[in-house]
Amino acid sequence: MTSKIYVDLHVIQSVPPSCLNRDDAGSPKQAVYGGARRARVSSQAWKRATRLAFRDELAIPQNKLGVRTTRISSLLADRLRERTKIDAEAAGRLSTALLHDLKISEGKNAGETAYLLFFGWAQLDAIVDLVAGQVDELVALAADALAKTVADLPVRETLAVGHPIDVALFGRMVADLSTLNVEAAAQVAHAISTHPAEIEFDYFTAVDDQPRPDREDVGASMIGTVEFTSATLYRYATVGMHQLRANLGGDDDAAVQALGAFIRAFAKSMPTGHQNTFAHRTIPSLVSAAVRQDQPVNLVSAFERPVRSQSGLVAESTVQLARELTKASKRWGATPALVATEYDRPDGSSPDTAEQLREAFGSPLGLDAVIRTVETDVRTRLREIAPR
């Protein structure tokens, strides 16, 4: 019996004229696929949007999330002061001594690490727990004695367990101390348009509301262009549930909750580039989750032959995606264990098309139902495979 569980997410989402993710020339990012130029949104742009959605839209409390910063030492000092009322200087000394064991290269600024470290707020509190009972004795010690005493405390071990869900999903790389590395459980692909996409230029002028009275009207006081594109995007991500559970200390419930949060945040988040210019926030037209016990299957090949449609790009993209999913099952034997999908049956679709969609995606569900269905299924499967 296989010991893997992957959850593939396929999203089709249309965005109006917009510039979600741009390059150094200000153009929306692009890529060629199947010989046709496509609009592209990089994976890192959407991962950051997903991480921010954990906080802002899902309102996941801070102690369940991570923070990515060079300032672990001063954050730890702040936490020590809040908990034990020692003064700033003593908290700084204690914090430095506690983190010395990590041997993380120091940054150019005092108290900062040389690179961004991604860790959980709850992990910081757990480090404070290690010393909270004996702070007064510790701060009274001389530097050498303090270093020796705290050297025995399991600081490293504390940072290696109890990861917040964003660290567990997106991983962490610590160059100086590989025992702190966390292998990412989620893989996110660059989103690309299902169809050939054109970049357009919006020529704009801005008029001075208070022109100089001594001059004739000169017309615009400023002119410029903003580049934009509109696209129906295919977005893909996969989550290795066996990896996610291992990252979360073998806790099935925590892994299932993190998966639910990821599906919701990935589906509902949107990069904010030029957001106020284009008001581009849309919701997906299709969110399909496939639970697999064989291998992740990226269906972007459905759009290798770009969609050209008279009847709407979403409708045609949905049908092509369904065909590719069915083909993957039939021709390559890559049949998902479960598929749950939020989608609209395209208007005016023939009974054949409707049947094709149902065969691939199942009956349409709401996003909440998709998440519940997948969570229930994955929980059962996790019980059947032993943690590694």
Place this chain on the structure above:
Amino acid sequence: MTAEHTAISGWYLVLRLAGPLQSWGGHSQFNRRDTQAEPTKSGIIGLLAAAQGRRRHDPIEDLLGLSFGVRTDQPGSMLRDYHTVSDLRGRPLLSATVNAKRTQKTTSPPKLTHVTRRFYLQDAVFVAAVNGPRELLESLRDALYGPAFPLFLGRRACPPTQPLLLSPSDDNPQTLWPGTSLLDVLRQVPWQAGEAHRRDRDGHRRTTLPVTIDDPSGDDIRADVPVTFDPHHRDFTSRRIRQEWVVLDDDTSSTREDDHDPFALLGGDR
């Protein structure tokens, strides 16, 4: 297949490496992350090791003995991705200069973003053949059907499209390829280019594809053999290679009716 044939020939694992983006880094340091024009040996060994669930510090000696050849079925083109890094707290980044106390100054005027450049191959398709002991190849094949880690084409954000594994038999997708050499196998595998790339070449009955294969007496060198993936001791050594061409009969060249698209003649949508 006769027993005699089996005895003189070897077995080969054949991978199809295709997706919108791939990136096969050679020397990737600092802010510029390059890609080579074809998959590297370290990239393929990394992919096989990831499929088996090996961690970065696990030994890979058995995989280093595999010999490797790659065919460029569709070369794709280079994509430069502009990638920025900024401080989540919205603070200015630090400058290279220090003040009298030797602490680093923040950038003035404040600079909020740091730029890195990542290079990808877009719209490329490769076929890679791997040769080694049969049991090892079979265990790798099984691992690729049920990988322990999600697989990627050189960089994590580049998942492969299916089918990743090619088989000589439609009936049994799990068979290895029989052959006498890497070159022999790379001659057998049908052309994997996409529809648009084929259409550009319509009318040609044969196609010539470049291959790069391991060859101890080859006259070219690639420094892309990993010693270990352990981040503490990451190191590469070199291998000798030979570059050749294979000529394939394109028996699949499309005769199918396309959707009517008058603009295709003008190279529309390219």
